Amino acid sequence: MSPKTLYDKIWDAHLVHEAEDGTCLLYIDRHLVHEVTSPQAFEGLRMAGRTVRAPDKTIGVPDHNVPTTLDRANAATMTEDSRIQVEALNKNAKDFGIHYYPVSDVRQGIVHIVGPEQGWTLPGMTVVCGDSHTATHGAFGSLAHGIGTSEVEHVLATQTLIQQKSKNMKVEITGTLAPGVTAKDITLSVIGETGTAGGTGYVIEYCGEAIRALSMEGRMTVCNMAIEGGARAGLIAPDEKTFEYCKGRPHAPKGAAWEAALAWWKTLSSDDDAHWDKVVTLRAEDIAPVVTWGTSPEDVLPITASVPAPSDFTGGKVGAAQRSLDYMGLTPGTPLRDVEINTVFIGSCTNGRIEDLRAAAAILKGKKVKEGLRAMIVPGSGLVRAQAEEEGLADIFIEAGFEWRLAGCSMCLAMNPDQLSPGERCAATSNRNFEGRQGRGGRTHLMSPAMAAAAAITGKLTDVRELM
Amino acid sequence: MEKFEKLSGVAAPMPMINIDTDMIIPKQFLKTIKRSGLGVNLFDEMRYDDDGQEIPDFVLNQPAYREAQILVAGDNFGCGSSREHAPWAIKDFGIRCVIAPSFADIFHNNCFKNGILPIALPQEQVDILMAEAQKGANARIEIDLETQTVTTSDGEVISFDVDPFKKHCLLEGLDDIGLTFEKGAVIDSFEARAGAERPWV
Ligand code: SF4
Numbered sequence: 001m002s003p004k005t006l007y008d009k010i011w012d013a014h015l016v017h018e019a020e021d022g023t024c025l026l027y028i029d030r031h032l033v034h035e036v037t038s039p040q041a042f043e044g045l046r047m048a049g050r051t052v053r054a055p056d057k058t059i060g061v062p063d064h065n066v067p068t069t070l071d072r073a074n075a076a077t078m079t080e081d082s083r084i085q086v087e088a089l090n091k092n093a094k095d096f097g098i099h100y101y102p103v104s105d106v107r108q109g110i111v112h113i114v115g116p117e118q119g120w121t122l123p124g125m126t127v128v129c130g131d132s133h134t135a136t137h138g139a140f141g142s143l144a145h146g147i148g149t150s151e152v153e154h155v156l157a158t159q160t161l162i163q164q165k166s167k168n169m170k171v172e173i174t175g176t177l178a179p180g181v182t183a184k185d186i187t188l189s190v191i192g193e194t195g196t197a198g199g200t201g202y203v204i205e206y207c208g209e210a211i212r213a214l215s216m217e218g219r220m221t222v223c224n225m226a227i228e229g230g231a232r233a234g235l236i237a238p239d240e241k242t243f244e245y246c247k248g249r250p251h252a253p254k255g256a257a258w259e260a261a262l263a264w265w266k267t268l269s270s271d272d273d274a275h276w277d278k279v280v281t282l283r284a285e286d287i288a289p290v291v292t293w294g295t296s297p298e299d300v301l302p303i304t305a306s307v308p309a310p311s312d313f314t315g316g317k318v319g320a321a322q323r324s325l326d327y328m329g330l331t332p333g334t335p336l337r338d339v340e341i342n343t344v345f346i347g348s349c350t351n352g353r354i355e356d357l358r359a360a361a362a363i364l365k366g367k368k369v370k371e372g373l374r375a376m377i378v379p380g381s382g383l384v385r386a387q388a389e390e391e392g393l394a395d396i397f398i399e400a401g402f403e404w405r406l407a408g409c410s411m412c413l414a415m416n417p418d419q420l421s422p423g424e425r426c427a428a429t430s431n432r433n434f435e436g437r438q439g440r441g442g443r444t445h446l447m448s449p450a451m452a453a454a455a456a457i458t459g460k461l462t463d464v465r466e467l468m
Numbered sequence: 469m470e471k472f473e474k475l476s477g478v479a480a481p482m483p484m485i486n487i488d489t490d491m492i493i494p495k496q497f498l499k500t501i502k503r504s505g506l507g508v509n510l511f512d513e514m515r516y517d518d519d520g521q522e523i524p525d526f527v528l529n530q531p532a533y534r535e536a537q538i539l540v541a542g543d544n545f546g547c548g549s550s551r552e553h554a555p556w557a558i559k560d561f562g563i564r565c566v567i568a569p570s571f572a573d574i575f576h577n578n579c580f581k582n583g584i585l586p587i588a589l590p591q592e593q594v595d596i597l598m599a600e601a602q603k604g605a606n607a608r609i610e611i612d613l614e615t616q617t618v619t620t621s622d623g624e625v626i627s628f629d630v631d632p633f634k635k636h637c638l639l640e641g642l643d644d645i646g647l648t649f650e651k652g653a654v655i656d657s658f659e660a661r662a663g664a665e666r667p668w669v
Contacts (some may be wrong), residue, residue: 013666016658017651020588023633025651027658029669037551039501048645057669064500081499088501125669132550132574146550146574149503150581150644158648161654164631194484197544197570230547232573253668259669316485323484413549415495422518434490434548436513439589 003271005168006237007203010143010268014126016160025112029142031126031150032111033060033098035089037130037414041153041364042092051096053159056280058098059120062086063110065415066103068378068405072106082416096156100302109381109407112349112444116220117381119249123238123265128155133349135226135429138235139219141268143203145233166232167277170270173210175284180465182289183218184351184429184448186210187225189287192300194280199231202278205270206236209282216245217355225431237269254438266273290305291336291461292433292446294324299433303451303463305333327435328443329423339445343426344375344456345438346449347405348412351429352380354387356449361393363453369401370459376403376418378410393400402456414439427455471641472582475611476538481601485540489547489575493557495556507560513528528570532604533584537613540594540601541568545586546575556580565611567618569594580634581644585613587628594626613639 004012012120017025031054038060045051065082066072073234075083076178093100101108107443109116112133115121119222121137127144128134130152137144147161155161166314171190191198201237204226206219243262246252253261288302299321301308309332325332330339346352346360357379369375378444379385385407388394394404411418412430420426420442433444445461454462497509515526518616522529528536534538540629541557546554552561558566565585586660589597600607600620610619637644648655662669 013662017654019633021632023631025648027662036498039595040534040552043501050645080497083497084500090619122668124666129652130550130552132548134503146553147589148550148552148574148578148581150578154645154648158655159659160648162633162644194546197572200544201572230572257668261666266665296488319483320485339618413495415498431482432488432490432548434488436494437490439505440494440513440518 001207003274005270005274006235006268007143007168008207008274010124011165012186013124020163021269024163024165026126026163028128028155028159028161028358029057030115030120030127031058031155032115032127032129032134034064034111034131035062035085035130035239036064037087037104037149038092038187039088040098040149041156044153045156050157052098052156055097057159058156059115060089060093060098060113061101061108061111062089062103064413065411067120067416068407068408068418070406072406073351075079090185094135101258108388110352110386110409112224112351113352113380113384116140117249117383119246119252122246122252123242124260125382130160132227133224135231135234136220136224136349138223138226140246141235141238142308142400143233143235165190165379166203167201167278169199169204169231169278170276171204171206172208172279173284174208175210175214177210177284177287180289180450180468182448182450183214183221184285185290187222187299188290188292188297188300190280191225191280191297192290193282196228196296199226199229201313202231202434203367204229204231204234206234211236211238212272213358215354215355216241220353222330225374226315228431237352238265239287255460291332291451293328293336294321295327295433295435296324297431297433297446298322299324301336303336303461307332307336309333322402337463340364340426341427341445341455341461342373343375343420343424344452345411345426345428346376346452347379347380347410348430349377350431352378352384354384357384357388360449360453362398363450363464364400364456365396367400367457370454373456373459375401375456376405376411378405379407381407404464411438413437427461428450469581469641469643472564472583472585472613472638474613476608478535478605478607479538479540479597479601479609480533480536482541482599483598485542486544486547489546489551489554492546492554493551498551498553502573503556504560506557507562510561512558516636521557535562537562537564538609539566540565540597541566543569545571546574550574550622552578552582555579555584567594567597580638583641585611585638587618589603589626591622591627596620596626613656646650
């Protein structure tokens with residue numbers, strides 16, 4: 001047998017049919033559904049008189065536009081159109097009999113946090129969701145990617161997806177991260193290296209000592225942003241940490257089924273002599289705490305750098321950099337550490353897990369948020385929130401002056417009332433700094449939770465290492 | 469799905485790289501539960517000011533391009549979120565074809581599901597078509613999916629690649645779900661086999 005990558009192995013295990021022209025039908029093990037990209041798909045099923053083929057493998061949770069304020073049980077906190085979307089999902093979940101976590105359930109949260117937390121996401125699976133950050137689930141060594149609404153309908157109806165196989169890319173991070181440098185810095189640095197289109201047409205496997213050393217939370221952060229590098233999916237081979245994380249989760253196998261699963265999972269790694277279409281290697285020692293300065297996730301620089309000038313770039317990037325700088329209100333040559341911010345947002349499917357909150361709390365303990373700053377922490381799920389309260393993290397945040405919110409996507413994409421106003425500048429732990437992403441005219445700097453916490457204290461973009 | 473065979477129309481030039489789906493259709497318009505009616509909000513934040521008035525400089529507000537059926541753009545078009553609202557808005561506006569040096573994966577897929585043809589061409593050829601588009605309403609570009617060609621108003625012919633299965637579906641206006649249903653028996657047997665091998669799934 002010819003040597004295979006992890007991606008090849010998962011692909012082969014799920015291949016239902018391959019046509020002569022290479023078009024493949026792939027079986028889908030888990031389909032996650034949220035309120036924004038699913039209503040038209042369910043409507044399509046109804047109109048055609050179709051059902052959900054595998055409701056047992058379909059999991060719904062509202063997250064994108066649910067309010068995260070403490071009074072959200074009161075329906076009046078939602079705008080009319082948001083309420084209609086959430087109610088549509090409530091109804092579709094019930095009518096089609098899928099697993100569902102309504103807003104009132106403590107397990108509700110961002111779909112990419114709920115899936116792993118409940119043990120729906122397991123190694124070797126194929127996972128899809130009408131959301132580009134589905135790549136997150138690749139941290140378990142599963143093939144996970146975002147799909148459009150037509151494909152959501154296709155998966156609901158057939159439990160399969162029409163796919164062409166992608167190419168294989170290996171991203172290796174050698175060595176050991178320095179203190180203050182995190183999974184977020186790895187994933188942003190990789191995008192800074194390859195560009196936002198560098199991964200187009202590829203599935204990335206992240207490997208190397210620095211990746212192995214990451215917790216499951218950290219690995220999810222890395223895979224989450226594979227899409228920001230243009231890749232269809234990012235994955236990491238499962239190991240003892242993965243198995244440990246999965247064990248005992250509500251939907252993980254138990255007893256003999258667990259043993260059987262484990263035996264297969266242990267075969268899930270790329271063969272030594274597997275072929276890679278592209279290889280990117282970074283040294284962990286070369287990775288610094290980074291922030292973004294522009295309006296594309298590839299606009300990454302170490303916090304010790306200064307705002308670049310358009311003339312530092314070539315090709316289409318010259319004009320794009322000029323546009324970014326105008327939008328961001330930044331002057332070339334300004335040290336990034338002099339850039340003042342108005343808002344701090346800690347949360348999202350990139351950095352809304354317990355480890356992220358611990359990292360923020362470690363910096364914030366005994367400190368205060370800079371006066372006049374708006375700062376909020378939005379846990380990724382109700383269970384993350386509960387755990388943070390149990391560990392005393394919530395008290396640290398509240399004492400520091402942070403708002404302590406309920407779970408949801410919140411200011412990551414500002415579909416609910418959590419938005420920036422024009423010109424407002426935000427230190428954010430989310431994944432996109434596009435124009436208007438966090439509110440029309442809002443300016444987003446992406447960074448790790450520790451860096452965002454540091455910025456909250458000083459009111460400026462800050463090198464977290466100075467506060468450690 | 470609406471068929472795509474031939475198209476002759478005005479192309480709007482948007483010489484920017486990394487045009488993301490948040491630009492194509494900002495999130496406030498994702499709260500719909502329908503597929504139609506998004507065309508007026510296509511490129512909303514570039515197209516209208518804070519009072520909802522048209523920004524005259526924006527390409528689709530210029531008289532020559534108000535009826536554009538083709539868009540010519542920079543590298544990595546459609547990056548960002550998986551929202552199918554982006555192709556829905558493009559289609560609803562009346563654009564049936566987007567030409568760029570490269571496309572983001574999910575957006576590219578979503579186009580085909582909605583009767584839109586995304587054409588990826590080398591930068592030099594996109595430059596030619598960009599210049600052509602900048603000539604305004606007099607320069608009509610012709611696109612023929614069957615022969616996989618783009619023809620400029622000067623008669624220059626440029627060939628493009630397209631996945632054969634996607635081409636077939638677009639030419640015939642085929643519905644993917646219907647096609648997959650024809651393979652129902654293969655899916656059944658896969659499910660039975662996989663269920664035995666990996667019962668925990
Ligand atoms: S947290 Fe942000 S990126 Fe993640 S699913 Fe929600 S909106 Fe998308």
